[in-house]
Amino acid sequence: MSIKNVLLVRIGEIWLKGENRNFFVKALARRIKKAIENTGATLEVNQGRMFVRNIQDMDEIIAKVTKVFGVHSVSPVVQCEKDVQAIYDTAIEMMTPMTGTFKVIARRADKRFPMNSTMLNEEIGHEVLVHCPQMKVDVHSPDHELNVEVRENVYLYVEKIPAVGGMPVGTNGKAMLLLSGGIDSPVAGYMIAKRGVQLNAIHYHSFPFTSEQAKQKVVDLARMLAEYAGPIRLYVVPFTELQQELYEKCPDSQLTILMRRYMMRIANEVAKKANCSALITGESIGQVASQTMDGLVCSNAVCDMPVFRPLIGFDKSDIMDVAVKIGTYETSILPYEDCCTIFTPKHPQTKPKVETLLESEKLIDGDGLVQRAIEGIEIINIMP
Amino acid sequence: MIYLDNSATTKPCKEAVEAMNRTLSEDFFNPSAIYAPAMQAGKIMEDARQAIAKALGSSDLHVLFTSGGTEGDNIALLGTARLLRGKGHFITTKVEHPAILETAAELERLGHEVTYIGVDKYGVVNVDELVAAVKENTALVSVMQVNNEVGAVMPIAEISRRVKEKNPKTLIHVDGVQGFLRVPLNMKKEGVDLYSLSGHKIHGPKGIGALVMGKTVRVSNINFGGGQEYGLRNGTENVPGIAGLGAAVKAYQKRENPYEHMMECKIALRDGLKEAIPEIIINGEIPGAPHILNVTFPVKGEVLLHALEGKGVMCSTGSACASHKKSASHVLTAMGISDSEIDGALRFSLCPDNTVEEMREVVRIAKENVEVLKKFVRR
Numbered sequence: 001m002s003i004k005n006v007l008l009v010r011i012g013e014i015w016l017k018g019e020n021r022n023f024f025v026k027a028l029a030r031r032i033k034k035a036i037e038n039t040g041a042t043l044e045v046n047q048g049r050m051f052v053r054n055i056q057d058m059d060e061i062i063a064k065v066t067k068v069f070g071v072h073s074v075s076p077v078v079q080c081e082k083d084v085q086a087i088y089d090t091a092i093e094m095m096t097p098m099t100g101t102f103k104v105i106a107r108r109a110d111k112r113f114p115m116n117s118t119m120l121n122e123e124i125g126h127e128v129l130v131h132c133p134q135m136k137v138d139v140h141s142p143d144h145e146l147n148v149e150v151r152e153n154v155y156l157y158v159e160k161i162p163a164v165g166g167m168p169v170g171t172n173g174k175a176m177l178l179l180s181g182g183i184d185s186p187v188a189g190y191m192i193a194k195r196g197v198q199l200n201a202i203h204y205h206s207f208p209f210t211s212e213q214a215k216q217k218v219v220d221l222a223r224m225l226a227e228y229a230g231p232i233r234l235y236v237v238p239f240t241e242l243q244q245e246l247y248e249k250c251p252d253s254q255l256t257i258l259m260r261r262y263m264m265r266i267a268n269e270v271a272k273k274a275n276c277s278a279l280i281t282g283e284s285i286g287q288v289a290s291q292t293m294d295g296l297v298c299s300n301a302v303c304d305m306p307v308f309r310p311l312i313g314f315d316k317s318d319i320m321d322v323a324v325k326i327g328t329y330e331t332s333i334l335p336y337e338d339c340c341t342i343f344t345p346k347h348p349q350t351k352p353k354v355e356t357l358l359e360s361e362k363l364i365d366g367d368g369l370v371q372r373a374i375e376g377i378e379i380i381n382i383m384p
Numbered sequence: 385m386i387y388l389d390n391s392a393t394t395k396p397c398k399e400a401v402e403a404m405n406r407t408l409s410e411d412f413f414n415p416s417a418i419y420a421p422a423m424q425a426g427k428i429m430e431d432a433r434q435a436i437a438k439a440l441g442s443s444d445l446h447v448l449f450t451s452g453g454t455e456g457d458n459i460a461l462l463g464t465a466r467l468l469r470g471k472g473h474f475i476t477t478k479v480e481h482p483a484i485l486e487t488a489a490e491l492e493r494l495g496h497e498v499t500y501i502g503v504d505k506y507g508v509v510n511v512d513e514l515v516a517a518v519k520e521n522t523a524l525v526s527v528m529q530v531n532n533e534v535g536a537v538m539p540i541a542e543i544s545r546r547v548k549e550k551n552p553k554t555l556i557h558v559d560g561v562q563g564f565l566r567v568p569l570n571m572k573k574e575g576v577d578l579y580s581l582s583g584h585k586i587h588g589p590k591g592i593g594a595l596v597m598g599k600t601v602r603v604s605n606i607n608f609g610g611g612q613e614y615g616l617r618n619g620t621e622n623v624p625g626i627a628g629l630g631a632a633v634k635a636y637q638k639r640e641n642p643y644e645h646m647m648e649c650k651i652a653l654r655d656g657l658k659e660a661i662p663e664i665i666i667n668g669e670i671p672g673a674p675h676i677l678n679v680t681f682p683v684k685g686e687v688l689l690h691a692l693e694g695k696g697v698m699c700s701t702g703s704a705c706a707s708h709k710k711s712a713s714h715v716l717t718a719m720g721i722s723d724s725e726i727d728g729a730l731r732f733s734l735c736p737d738n739t740v741e742e743m744r745e746v747v748r749i750a751k752e753n754v755e756v757l758k759k760f761v762r763r
Contacts, residue, residue, distance in 0.1 A: 211686070
């Protein structure tokens with residue numbers, strides 16, 4: 001009995017790269033090696049193909065590898081000797097438990113092998129038909145595609161499991177994600193990391209108005225993101241004093257947008273120190289009062305680096321679908337006190353103007369408060 | 385740390401830890417085995433049974449070990465229902481723990497009838513209403529001894545006497561999880577047929593409890609297996625848990641006047657808070673149980689809880705079991721307390737190790753934090 005203990009890893013978009021393809025392939029290999037660390041499995045890179053070998057628990061390895069950005073799909077493969085009879089036997093063994101229609105897709109990378117791909121297709125198809133009478137051939141829309149690749153060894157596989165796609169993390173710089181604990185921000189972080197961007201994250205903690213549990217929830221979400229994005233440095237900013245000052249001294253209807261501006265200011269400063277080139281938020285136009293067009297303009301005005309808002313045109317339900325898919329949804333909806341509830345005005349301004357906000361900000365010692373908040377930051381290194 | 389969440393769980397006493405250690409490392413045998421060393425395990429169990437029975441006023445009781453209060457409640461209610469021919473009637477209160485309320489809901493799903501009796505503004509069950517609900521087919525009345533959220537002490541003796549006058553066949557079950565040892569109860573004198581208790585609320589281990597029954601009381605088993613615990617709780621006995629529970633019961637009884645001491649602390653806390661923060665409202669009967677004080681503060685309870693936590697004072701909003709749910713406390717609601725008052729409610733629950741000095745410290749910390757937080761309520 002041949003056992004599937006090799007995983008074929010297909011790379012996606014980075015295959016399209018030209019001269020610097022090697023840079024991307026190496027980065028991807030690093031990420032895959034990191035993902036399968038401590039499982040005993042090893043990675044082999046061979047002529048644009050990647051194979052994971054020495055696999056003990058195939059399900060575990062598939063779960064880990066399909067989460068690596070840059071991987072297009074994977075297939076558990078059966079390896080056999082470069083011998084015609086061995087190929088037939090293996091093909092028959094693989095197709096015996098199946099029903100329905102099939103076709104054979106053979107590829108001959110090793111041109112020294114005596115049969116070309118057309119001959120292989122025909123002969124293997126014939127052998128399978130003879131030994132598996134329950135199967136029929138359908139070359140146009142088969143239920144199963146039996147792939148046979150003749151290389152330094154022969155690899156056979158039927159299953160093709162889609163992976164996340166995207167680009168290897170670390171090939172596109174570093175950005176700071178504003179991570180709140182809600183549904184949106186983890187999704188936003190996921191989407192940017194998927195384009196090869198390394199993540200840092202920043203969270204605003206308002207103890208005792210928010211609890212240790214709320215902070216733990218953010219740590220848990222960051223860990224889930226780290227499974228895709230690799231290690232994440234999480235900055236936890238003490239935000240209570242700033243919120244209290246705003247509450248006591250500034251107009252009620254502006255509280256949310258003012259708070260938002262200070263969050264962006266702090267993120268902007270911390271991001272610079274951490275060598276990040278951009279900020280990432282989970283904002284979506286019109287979702288809440290501070291995310292109206294005017295609100296976004298006002299919070300954007302305090303930043304001097306690009307702010308990426310990958311969810312800007314998403315409906316809430318679309319965002320929730322992605323959150324479910326990447327596994328953060330259940331944690332995001334845990335009911336711990338959100339940082340905003342007590343300090344949320346009943347009637348927040350939906351059309352704030354930068355000039356009026358600047359006037360309100362003169363009422364507090366903004367620079368001093370921002371400075372103290374940054375000095376009080378707790379850094380948590382999140383490992384996948 | 386000042387730990388005032390003893391109704392959620394207590395710190396195991398050293399006697400319990402030692403007894404468990406011994407049964408885990410030395411007397412580890414299965415009590416059902418028939419060689420001599422295993423008999424020690426059996427002796428430890430009998431010893432714990434006796435300690436519990438005596439603590440409830442008579443050595444002439446069956447003590448059936450369970451995994452805790454919840455399982456005892458389940459066996460009492462479902463086990464009674466399973467013996468009935470046809471559909472029966474059950475009575476309980478609106479302020480029970482979910483271990484009773486959810487089991488009662490299951491009885492209803494099985495086709496039985498359940499009447500839920502309300503409480504007065506102190507959380508004490510309306511006895512007249514309860515007695516009036518008793519019918520010819522009332523199989524069992526289940527009333528908690530002490531309410532877990534507000535510390536109301538239910539008049540068990542009166543309930544039992546009046547229910548039995550009306551229907552002598554009706555069984556009386558008491559959920560004693562929050563009452564056991566802290567509020568003395570004599571099962572025979574007070575006419576209690578079934579009594580559930582839990583180990584970890586009296587400085588014993590978690591995962592152990594008991595259902596104590598009069599010797600003539602019959603219930604059916606609700607799980608199936610090797611016939612342990614009179615056939616009512618099948619599965620190998622949790623000997624370390626039982627040893628810890630027995631040791632905890634004995635250790636508690638050796639304490640000097642725990643009731644009076646806790647009551648002194650509770651009154652010091654109540655009076656201190658009242659003086660320091662005049663706007664507070666005490667939720668529940670005064671004096672009530674000696675170890676539970678429920679207070680509504682003029683700020684959001686959850687925020688104050690975390691502020692107190694930041695100063696090393698641990699307490700809870702509502703009951704710990706229910707406080708991860710976001711709905712308002714069903715107990716305070718049944719007492720007619722408004723949602724906004726429930727929002728500011730905190731429960732302080734004491735044990736005999738707490739001191740009056742600690743209460744003064746809590747008052748000081750609470751006053752300080754309430755003054756700050758009062759400025760930050762949602763406008």
